[in-house]
Amino acid sequence: MLMTVFTACSLFSSDDTEQPRELQSIDEQVRLQRVWSASVGNGQGEHYNRLVPAIDGDFIYAAAADGSLAAFNKESGTVRWRQRTRLPIAGGVGAAAGMVLVGTLDARVVAFDQSSGEQLWSSRVSSEVLSAPQTDGRRVVVQTIDGRLIGLDAQSGERLWIYENTVPALSLRGTSKPLLAGNTVVAGFANGLIAAVDASNGFLLWEERVAIPQGRYDIERIIDVDGDPILSGGVVYVSSYQGNLLGLNLQNGQIVWGMPGSSYNTLAMGLGNIYWTDGFSHIKAVQNNTERTVWENDDLRLRKISSPVTFNNFLAVGDFEGYLHILSQVDGRIVGRQRLDRAGIRGNILAEGRTLYVFGNSGRLTALRLP
Structure with a gap:
């Protein structure tokens, strides 16, 4: 099978000369408090990875492309454990039912114990894994870049089933995370x-x-x-x-x-709206179950923003220069901005209550809270 993949940022521009829009001054109304931050390996690494941490219970788990894996208390940032697995991690993180799951460039799904970080099992799959494996404690499901959805036994990693789909000649680099x-x-x-x-x-x-x-x-x-x-x-x-x-x-x-x-990003929902970003990094709010546009913001045009995430009455996105932008869900105005990682923010941001967890491209994991 011959397949060519493109990174998202290599395709989306209005022409060959237009540059990302420079940031303009804003009326800052929201300033998130930095609760804690920690480093996790080399972050997204040299490939166009979109690794995202996972929260389960009181802990947040993060992985880096160089195989670094770590667990932190989500409130304090205290390290529960760290592992240097040396795995070429490209898909992760999944966390549930006492397990932490990652996928690799060399076609493996690997499970670790949430309490100790010790490896539980490793299972071969059909091709590289670019999204986070998911589990309910009985099964682990993972999607591979060759168009297969695979079910594994959660206790042993033994393969249970495969669902296959055709893959086109050209594709974006990445796969969506299965929903279990x-x-x-x-x-x-x-x-x-x-x-x-x-x-x-x-x-x-x-x-x-x-x-x-x-x-x-x-x-x-x-x-x-x-x-x-x-x-x-x-x-x-x-x-x-x-x-x-x-x-x-x-x-x-x-x-x-x-x-x-x-859009190649994940949608978000809040205040009766669906929020989405197009290939030019325009952010749009559509009234749920209609096609009516509530607002649109193009202030971040071509800044390669992350998927939007909602929290409280706000919307958050990261960009290629490492800025975190906070927008009002009501009218789309940018009401807050903080720079967190000069290497950029590509992976999805996590929101839990009034707290955001941002994993920068360099491997800096930061927890910020709305006052």
Whole structure:
């Protein structure tokens, strides 16, 4: 199988000369307090990784491309343990049911004990893993770059089933994180499909096309679903590049909402809106279940922003220069800005209550709290 992958930032610009928009002064109304910060290896490394920490209970777990793995108390930042695994980590982190899970460039899924950091098992899969494996304590589900969704036994790592999908000739570098909801696994694929399978045996429950390839050339026909599916009120929301934004019934895949939109990031929801970012780093708010645009902000044009995340009444994104931007969910104005990592912020930001956890590209993990 011959497949070419592109990084997202190599495709999205209005022409060959336009530069990222310079930041303008803002009326700063929000200043987050830095609670703690810690270093985790070399962060995202040299590849276009989008490693994201994971929170489970009182702890947050983070991994770096050089194999560094660490657990911190999410309130104080106190180190619970550190491991130098030397694994080429590219997919992570998943954390649940007493396990910490990562995927690697050399096609492995590796499980560690949450309490000690000791390795529990390592399992070979079909190709490299670029998103976080997920578990419910019985099964581990992981998506590989060759279009396979794989179920593993959570206790042993033994393979239980494989669901296969076709992979186009050209693709963005990255895969969406599978959504594990009860006995259903939902995943998006590089061919523009989203599918739901039975978590016990991998049997297909339903599938729906999010995007249809158009254009004469392969590069015009890229339609990856790279943003993570999110679940709200029994509806799975998903986006695709050069395609659509959709809301689908978890049980049967029926489309309950949809509109045209091109995004390689994960959607966010809050205050009755759906928030999404396009390939030019414009941030948009759409009223849920409609196509009505509530507001749009292009102040960060071409700044390669991360997926949006909601907290309190605000929205947060990071950019390629390492700035964290805080926007009002009401009207989209930028009301706060702090620089956290000069190497940039690419991975998704985590929000829990009034606290944000930001993993910068250099490996700096920072917890910030709304006063």
